[in-house]
Amino acid sequence: MSTLGTLRRRVLGDSSSEPSRAPSPNPTFRDKDGEPFALVPASKLKKLSRRRSKRRQWLVFGLGGLFGIITAAFFAQQHDVINLEGLTDMNLGSLLDAIPAGIVNDAKDITRHERETVNYDSFTVGLHLQSQGVKARHPVIMIPGVISTGLESWGTEEASRQYFRKRLWGSWSMMRALVLDKAGWKRHIMLDKLTGLDPAGIKLRAAQGFDAADFFITGYWIWSKILENLATLGYDPGNAFTAAYDWRLSCEKLELRDHYFTRLKAHIETGTRTSGEKVVLISHSMGSQVLYYFLHWVEAEGHGGGGPDWVDTFVDSWINISGSMLGALKGYPAVLSGEMKDTAQLNAFAVYGLEKFLAKHERVEIFRAMPGTSSMLPIGGNAVWGNKSFAPDDSHNQTVSYGTFINFKESNSTQSPANLTVDESHTYLMENSDTWYRDQVQSTYSYGVAHSKAEVERNAKDPTKWMNPLETRLPLAPHLKIYCFYGVGKPTERSYWYREDRDPMSKLNVTIDTSITHGEIDRGVIMGEGDGTVPLMSNGYMCAKGWRMNRYNPAGVSVKVYEMPHEPDRFSPRGGPNTGDHVDILGRASLNDLILRVAGGKGNHIEENYISNIRKYSEKVKIHE
Numbered sequence: 001m002s003t004l005g006t007l008r009r010r011v012l013g014d015s016s017s018e019p020s021r022a023p024s025p026n027p028t029f030r031d032k033d034g035e036p037f038a039l040v041p042a043s044k045l046k047k048l049s050r051r052r053s054k055r056r057q058w059l060v061f062g063l064g065g066l067f068g069i070i071t072a073a074f075f076a077q078q079h080d081v082i083n084l085e086g087l088t089d090m091n092l093g094s095l096l097d098a099i100p101a102g103i104v105n106d107a108k109d110i111t112r113h114e115r116e117t118v119n120y121d122s123f124t125v126g127l128h129l130q131s132q133g134v135k136a137r138h139p140v141i142m143i144p145g146v147i148s149t150g151l152e153s154w155g156t157e158e159a160s161r162q163y164f165r166k167r168l169w170g171s172w173s174m175m176r177a178l179v180l181d182k183a184g185w186k187r188h189i190m191l192d193k194l195t196g197l198d199p200a201g202i203k204l205r206a207a208q209g210f211d212a213a214d215f216f217i218t219g220y221w222i223w224s225k226i227l228e229n230l231a232t233l234g235y236d237p238g239n240a241f242t243a244a245y246d247w248r249l250s251c252e253k254l255e256l257r258d259h260y261f262t263r264l265k266a267h268i269e270t271g272t273r274t275s276g277e278k279v280v281l282i283s284h285s286m287g288s289q290v291l292y293y294f295l296h297w298v299e300a301e302g303h304g305g306g307g308p309d310w311v312d313t314f315v316d317s318w319i320n321i322s323g324s325m326l327g328a329l330k331g332y333p334a335v336l337s338g339e340m341k342d343t344a345q346l347n348a349f350a351v352y353g354l355e356k357f358l359a360k361h362e363r364v365e366i367f368r369a370m371p372g373t374s375s376m377l378p379i380g381g382n383a384v385w386g387n388k389s390f391a392p393d394d395s396h397n398q399t400v401s402y403g404t405f406i407n408f409k410e411s412n413s414t415q416s417p418a419n420l421t422v423d424e425s426h427t428y429l430m431e432n433s434d435t436w437y438r439d440q441v442q443s444t445y446s447y448g449v450a451h452s453k454a455e456v457e458r459n460a461k462d463p464t465k466w467m468n469p470l471e472t473r474l475p476l477a478p479h480l481k482i483y484c485f486y487g488v489g490k491p492t493e494r495s496y497w498y499r500e501d502r503d504p505m506s507k508l509n510v511t512i513d514t515s516i517t518h519g520e521i522d523r524g525v526i527m528g529e530g531d532g533t534v535p536l537m538s539n540g541y542m543c544a545k546g547w548r549m550n551r552y553n554p555a556g557v558s559v560k561v562y563e564m565p566h567e568p569d570r571f572s573p574r575g576g577p578n579t580g581d582h583v584d585i586l587g588r589a590s591l592n593d594l595i596l597r598v599a600g601g602k603g604n605h606i607e608e609n610y611i612s613n614i615r616k617y618s619e620k621v622k623i624h625e
Helices: 002-012 042-046 054-078 084-089 092-098 101-121 124-131 172-180 182-189 224-232 251-258 260-275 286-297 310-314 331-337 348-357 360-368 371-376 381-385 422-431 435-444 453-459 536-544 589-599 614-620
Strands: 140-143 151-153 167-169 204-206 215-217 240-242 279-284 315-321 406-408 481-488 492-500 510-512 525-528 558-565
Touching: 124 224, 124 589, 140 260, 140 286, 167 172, 167 182, 172 182, 172 215, 182 360, 224 589, 251 260, 251 286, 251 371, 260 279, 260 286, 260 310, 279 286, 279 589, 286 315, 286 371, 310 315, 315 589, 331 360, 331 371, 331 422, 331 492, 331 510, 371 435, 381 422, 381 536, 406 422, 422 435, 481 536, 481 589, 536 558, 536 614, 558 589
Parallel strands: 140 240, 140 279, 279 315, 315 481, 406 492, 481 558
Antiparallel strands: 151 167, 151 204, 492 510, 492 525
8 A cells, every 4th residue: 555655646746636626507596685606606617617638638548557457457357367465565656657747747746736626626515605695503413324324343353453443444444355355245144044243253233423424435425515515504413413324233123223213313412402593404415215214213112202393303404415205226136236326337348357356146145144124125116217118207208217126038947937017027126035034124124105195193102114204104294394305407327227147157037138239228227317326216306296195204304305407527526616426425415405404594595406207297196095
């Protein structure tokens, strides 16, 4: 690592590795006199415009070539073609001397520009709102998603000592362990298949504090921009808290092992009692499902025991960012065959490397041994996702309906049956899974729809229903406010083409049929609308329609939707200031502005903003009042 550090310092200097923080265009609000104002003056935004030069293209080409050589060497070593041990003694400074000086200088110029941009945009959103008189009011508690929370080892058995207090998820330590000790990393990251808890001798726990979620790995920010802007309004560890959790666990086991919901309840109550203000809860992705479960747990007898008035007493607002309320469809192929678009659309060389490193059956085993992630299997069945001939989000020019979720070109065996809807796909997954996985899922989750108010009320006492918003209702909290903020316009996995896996070396029955590419199908994957990870129907249905039905919202909780278009910067690795990407949206300036307004008690000025056709699609869903 020291030699790589030397290379980095010589090429890039001692700058931060964080990507650009260029602010995005922001929603227009009106002051008390009705006059509109923007978040950042246009003159300042112009300073952030950039032009991609030919020299930068040569930089990418040159460094890409260098990376290719190193990668080729790695795979050559796997077949004993060369020995990489000698690289540890290589003087990378001499390697730098062989790189054209123009490329090295361009790298330094780009890094200096990125550092200037970072310094400009840091805290900008908060400072602007501070100048308008917005300041910290409500205590803030953040519930991150899957990628956001680091997991670190606390085991002291001999096999774990080398990893003590090192992150095996969400750090470079994870990368190192995965490359150098794959079997050991798998033993640590997978839960016991029967209990859904720690394996014997292994102890992995969620990292705590702001460090648990601000960066995934060095330079790859997650919540850091939100934290920076909250700080400008007066937030600090005394009135802001990150409720990190072990996302591998089911919610039931989260409370059993870590007392997570008991601790979350205490933090919320403490925040309200010390500040005199109700708390604002901010959740992202899977964190929104975990929080929804908590809202039921906290009031239920024999669980949180807070009673029916608890939420209304302690919670002012829930900011639901890119919440996978009805699941993420890409989670299905992950647990069925260890695949998704990112693997299906790799080229042959990359697939070979991936399979040599972490085969599909290994990926399936890992995904299934993390029961918490199975909460993101699609919820709502055919009523939401469509039948064999129709789906609510089909467009008029489609040649293939989204309603058939799993498709088979050849359907002549039990492994490759007829085309399957979401309901049929769930049955197929359970029938073709190990008993331990099937038992974990069926005893923990429910993916259906409650079609009557009486059924919804009965489900309030059934913890297996508490993550499903189509089988349960919102709290009886008439003063609660819900804000749904999410990106739209980025192609997102919607359905798949599969085939029987005839590879004699494979341990799986089926695999994505990457030979099919025509029309909307790209190497066996059909893309739909969403934020790149979560489909639009999952992000938006409950906010735009479901929670406007009395059955699911009898107290009339206020729900506002603010959609943000995905308009990425072509040359920015994180999408730039206008991204609507599922994760990168956390750095979007307009989202930060909205969050700070709610936290500062100005959320009532936010008006709904629809860009997609979610309301039109929602009317076609087969769920009626």
